[in-house]
Amino acid sequence: MIEPSSYDEIRRRFRWEDVLKLLDLDPAGGMNLAHELVDRYASSDEIALSWIGRDGVIERYTFRELSRLSARFAGVLRELGVSPGDRVAGYLGRVPETFVTMLGAFKAGAIYVPLFTGFGPEAIDFRVRASGARVLVAHGEHRGRVPDRLPARLVTVSRSSDEPLARDDVDFWRAMDRQTEDFEPVRRRRDDAAVLLYTSGSTGLPKGVKIANNLLVATYPYIRYAVDLRPDDVFWPTGDPGWGYGLVCYALALFLGAPAVCFEGAFAPETALTILEEHEVTALATTPTALRAIMASGREAVGRHRVRLRAINSCGEPLNPEVVHFFRGCWGLTVMDNYGSSEFGLPIGNGYAIDMPVKPGSMGRPLPGVEMSIVDDEGHELGPDQIGQIAMRPSAEGYYSVGYPRVSVGGGW
Numbered sequence: 001m002i003e004p005s006s007y008d009e010i011r012r013r014f015r016w017e018d019v020l021k022l023l024d025l026d027p028a029g030g031m032n033l034a035h036e037l038v039d040r041y042a043s044s045d046e047i048a049l050s051w052i053g054r055d056g057v058i059e060r061y062t063f064r065e066l067s068r069l070s071a072r073f074a075g076v077l078r079e080l081g082v083s084p085g086d087r088v089a090g091y092l093g094r095v096p097e098t099f100v101t102m103l104g105a106f107k108a109g110a111i112y113v114p115l116f117t118g119f120g121p122e123a124i125d126f127r128v129r130a131s132g133a134r135v136l137v138a139h140g141e142h143r144g145r146v147p148d149r150l151p152a153r154l155v156t157v158s159r160s161s162d163e164p165l166a167r168d169d170v171d172f173w174r175a176m177d178r179q180t181e182d183f184e185p186v187r188r189r190r191d192d193a194a195v196l197l198y199t200s201g202s203t204g205l206p207k208g209v210k211i212a213n214n215l216l217v218a219t220y221p222y223i224r225y226a227v228d229l230r231p232d233d234v235f236w237p238t239g240d241p242g243w244g245y246g247l248v249c250y251a252l253a254l255f256l257g258a259p260a261v262c263f264e265g266a267f268a269p270e271t272a273l274t275i276l277e278e279h280e281v282t283a284l285a286t287t288p289t290a291l292r293a294i295m296a297s298g299r300e301a302v303g304r305h306r307v308r309l310r311a312i313n314s315c316g317e318p319l320n321p322e323v324v325h326f327f328r329g330c331w332g333l334t335v336m337d338n339y340g341s342s343e344f345g346l347p348i349g350n351g352y353a354i355d356m357p358v359k360p361g362s363m364g365r366p367l368p369g370v371e372m373s374i375v376d377d378e379g380h381e382l383g384p385d386q387i388g389q390i391a392m393r394p395s396a397e398g399y400y401s402v403g404y405p406r407v408s409v410g411g412g413w
Contacts, residue, residue, distance in 0.1 A: 004355040007365065010225065014368035019220045022255075023190075030187035033194050033213050034070050034107035037254040039185065042067035047259045050279060051096050054265040059096060063257075066103060068181040073104025075179035080153050080170070082134050084109030084186050087196060089133040089152065090242075091124060091142055093117040094264045097157045097172060098241050099250070101137045109186030111193045111210075116242035121147040123206075127198050128152050131208060137172065140165075190214040197244050197342050209342040215248065216255050221367040222346035223252040226338050227313050228353035229283055236261040236275065238286040244342050245315055249285045258283075269297045273305040283311040288319045291335065295326045302330050309333060311352050315340055321360035339363040344392050347372055 005013075024040060025031050032039075038048065041063035048063040061069075082088060088105040090112065092098040105112040113131045115124060117139070125147045128136055133152045140158040143166065156165050157172040165171055188194075195211040212218070223229045235253045237260065239246025253260040261279050265271065267290050275281065291314060294302060312327060312335045319337040327335050336358065338349030350356070350364035358364075366372040371393040374382045382388045 004351075004353050007354050007356040010354055011368050014221075016217065016369055019217050019369075022220070023217065025190075026187060029190065031190060031213055032107060032109070032185035032187055033216075033251075034067075034074075034103045035185045036216060037106070037251060038063050038066045038070065038103060041257055046257065048254060049096070049099060050259065050261050051094075052261065052263045052265075052275065052279075061096060061099075063254075066099060066254075069100045069176070070103035070107050071181045071183040072176045072179040073100050074107040074183045074185075076155070076170075076172075076175045077104060077108045077110060077135065078183075079175070079179075080135055080155075082108055082110050084188065085111065085192075086135075087111045087113050087131045087133040089113040089115055089128055089131065089136045091115040091117060091119070091136060091138040091146065092157065093139055093142065093242065094240060094262050095139060095157070096262075097137070097139070102241070102247075106194060107183060107185045109188055111196050113196045113198075114242045114247055116240060117142050119145070121145055125150065126206065127208075130198075130206075131196050143169075188213050190217075195247065197247070199342050211244075215345070216251065219248055219252060219345045221369050222338065222340070222349060223249075223256065225353045225367055226336055226346070226349040226351040226364075227283055227285065227311055228351065229253065229256055229258050229311075231257045233258050233282045233311075234261060234280055235259070235283045235285070236263075236279070236281045238263070238267055238272070238284070238290055239316070245285075245340065245346075248346065267293065269294045270301075273297075273302065273307070276307045276309065277305045280308050282308050283313075284309055285313045285315070287316040288314050288323060289317065291319070291323045291327070295323055299326075299330055307331065312336065313338055313349075315346065315349075319361070319363070324358075324360035334358050337363045339390075344390075347392055348390075 023031055045062045045064055047060050048066050049061045051059045088110045090101045102112050113133055128150050136152040137155045138146050140156055143156055154169045155172050156169040191212050193210040194213040197209045197211055198206040235258050237246055237249030241247045241250055250260055312333055314335050315338045324335050327333050336350040340346035347370040348364055348366055350358045373391050374388040375391045376388050
């Protein structure tokens with residue numbers, strides 16, 4: 001194992017051009033995100049995704065299977081009239097069809113719009129209309145919250161006879177059965193949108209952030225230096241792919257060829273500890289709330305589980321020092337706190353691949369290749385011990401306005 005280099009040394013050596021070489025670009029610079037995530041591993045029967053249902057059932061999908069399923073769903077989208085650049089929304093939750101829908105949208109050159117399954121009718125209506133989505137794929141369990149008369153074709157995933165389809169809905173799996181696995185991925189530019197991610201709307205209405213096909217390059221420093229994810233890891237991102245952190249973590253795992261775990265149910269400490277142990281998870285990406293829930297179980301309960309973790313990363317809210325001290329004591333691991341947002345990606349953090357001191361309670365330092373600063377309301381850079389706004393140079397300049405995508409997060413590199 002190569003020892004981590006110092007923070008300053010890694011930043012000095014880092015070149016975005018080196019990361020760009022990881023993409024399979026054509027001579028004109030075009031790419032397809034589904035190709036980068038699964039197709040280039042399609043000759044392998046390595047496991048890409050281990051899915052655990054709420055009832056304990058386990059389904060495993062190889063890269064080959066995800067490549068074939070996404071090709072068939074891309075055919076479904078083409079049959080429904082979806083063209084490159086059209087938006088396809090997914091209201092699905094932590095189920096395998098989420099990944100098939102997302103990858104199929106990418107393969108068809110469409111823009112994927114993730115919708116969190118905790119949303120009610122008004123939130124769904126706003127995002128579907130604001131994004132101009134041509135198709136909405138909904139899980140049957142959540143179909144009842146989808147409002148009537150949406151300007152999008154409804155495709156429903158039914159896993160049970162107890163979930164009858166509405167009259168005008170397209171049956172996901174029946175439509176898939178009509179398609180072949182022969183679909184040529186649509187090439188797009190790196191700065192074309194791949195995902196339209198809506199913010200939570202903490203200030204005014206939710207805002208659509210256009211995330212470019214380039215997201216794999218733009219967020220690579222996080223997965224390389226903060227998580228230090230390797231192809232022989234087993235990675236569990238507990239975040240819902242209906243939000244940015246979960247979606248990006250799963251995408252990065254596929255990109256690196258690392259098998260990922262997905263649990264359908266709500267996070268519960270004992271269940272989480274069992275999954276970590278039985279699935280031999282080596283890298284965990286989660287939230288401080290989840291870690292505090294495990295900590296509340298007590299050291300004795302946590303110690304009963306023999307885990308193989310070598311990396312724990314946290315994002316989404318401030319990580320209090322007590323959590324860091326607890327897991328150092330239980331598992332001898334330092335939880336690496338990281339910072340990100342829909343607009344920024346994941347630009348700040350502590351990292352396993354960086355030889356740098358970790359201060360419990362601190363979210364770390366700018367990751368290699370990223371310039372961050374604290375600025376006042378007028379954009380002027382502030383000095384030490386001054387409070388201001390977190391700023392990046394530059395990644396995003398605005399939000400998606402209805403009908404016209406104006407920004408490309410991660411579009412520069």
